[in-house]
Each structure stands twice: as C-alpha cells, then as structure tokens.
Amino acid sequence: EPEVTQTPSHQVTQMGQEVILRCVPISNHLYFYWYRQILGQKVEFLVSFYNNEISEKSEIFDDQFSVERPDGSNFTLKIRSTKLEDSAMYFCASKGQPQETQYFGPGTRLLVL
Amino acid sequence: DAKTTQPTSMDCAEGRAANLPCNHSTISGNEYVYWYRQIHSQGPQYIIHGLKNNETNEMASLIITEDRKSSTLILPHATLRDTAVYYCIVRVDTSGTYKYIFGTGTRLKVLA
Numbered sequence: 001e002p003e004v005t006q007t008p009s010h011q012v013t014q015m016g017q018e019v020i021l022r023c024v025p026i027s028n029h030l031y032f033y034w035y036r037q038i039l040g041q042k043v044e045f046l047v048s049f050y051n052n053e054i055s056e057k058s059e060i061f062d063d064q065f066s067v068e069r070p071d072g073s074n075f076t077l078k079i080r081s082t083k084l085e086d087s088a089m090y091f092c093a094s095k096g097q098p099q100e101t102q103y104f105g106p107g108t109r110l111l112v113l
Numbered sequence: 114d115a116k117t118t119q120p121t122s123m124d125c126a127e128g129r130a131a132n133l134p135c136n137h138s139t140i141s142g143n144e145y146v147y148w149y150r151q152i153h154s155q156g157p158q159y160i161i162h163g164l165k166n167n168e169t170n171e172m173a174s175l176i177i178t179e180d181r182k183s184s185t186l187i188l189p190h191a192t193l194r195d196t197a198v199y200y201c202i203v204r205v206d207t208s209g210t211y212k213y214i215f216g217t218g219t220r221l222k223v224l225a
Contacts, residue, residue: 004156031211033212035213035215037154042215042216042217042218043151043157043200043213043215044215045212045213045214045215048210048212055210056207056210056212089154091156091157093156098211099145099211101147101159101162102159102213103159104149104156104157104158104159105156106155106156107154107155107156109154
C-alpha cells in the first residue's frame, strides 16, 4: 500500500540554524500539507500546497517558514532560523483530489536547542 | 478553532465494542466528518469518514445522527493495539483547501 514518507525521523539543531524537512507524498497525489504537533498538544495545520503554490497558510506559518516542491517527488518544509518554540513533530500529508482523504506521514521530530 | 468536542478519555475492555462520541453542532451541510487516530506520536491514521449516511469499513463503523450534530465511531471488537488518541474532525473547505482542524481528541485505553 502506498504511503507518505518523511526524512529525517529525528532532527536536532541549534537555535538560529536552518532546517529542511523532507516528505515524499504518495505518487500521483497533487495536494500537499504540513502540520505540526508540539509535545502534548493538538495537531495544527501549517500550510497547504497545490500546483506549485501555497493555497492556504495558518498564522503559525510566518516568514521563517517556506515550502517547496523541488522535483516531481519531494515536498519540503524549510525553517530559516529555528527558535526553541519550533520544537515539535512535523507531519506531511497528501491527497489526490480535492475531496479525497489526506494521508499522513510518520513525522519528523524536531528538537531546537 | 475545532468544530468538534470529544470526551478527553475513555476505557474499553478488550474484545468489547468501543463507542467514541463526537459533537459537531455547528457543522455545515456539505462538511464531512472524518475520524483519525494517533498511536503514540505516529502520524495520524485515517479510519473512516462520512457526510450523513452511516458508514462501515474494515476498521470501524460511523454513525451520524439525522441532524448531523453528532456522530459515534464504533470499533466493534477493540484490541490492545487500538489504544490511541482518536480525533473527530470536520473537514473545513476554505479556498478549496479542505484542511483539517484537529481538536484534542479522545484518549482510548483498551484494557486487557
């Protein structure tokens, strides 16, 4: 069964450093999402992406964040200058058509020291 | 803000049916109800979804009230591996994004 994959599974970085989280969505899916979950809290929507552009972003997704689909398979989330409060699990999700179900990846645990 | 409210936690005996309620009194006519679960800190796993009719698949059944203001997820024979946080989500359509707004979910503990 096809699945969303994410790398790395864990990332430790120093405050102020740039990080790139990578996702490989399910093949032939066209809609992509990033969510995050701070330890012990709810899963929060960050951004959605379709047709090579952001379709919606939340208040959390400020200028420090960017997304990109650099090739036909990867979908990345970049945090330009990490802050302590960026420590969280980051989940990628994808779907094929607008009204279809989103499928989530296993997540990347980011720890900012 | 999430459009759903769920009990914080529930226990269920192994082998028994687990019935997880969800209130979504402000749901709009074309908004779907989705159920996902999250085991430890893994990615949310899709379970089932519906609009107004009851739905069943190999994992669970979804019962939606006629007024659509609430629903119940039923795991017919809960096992220890069903211990997880279960999220009831109303899929919100803004600009065609169909994003998910998660609530705090119900922590289901299946007891041996």
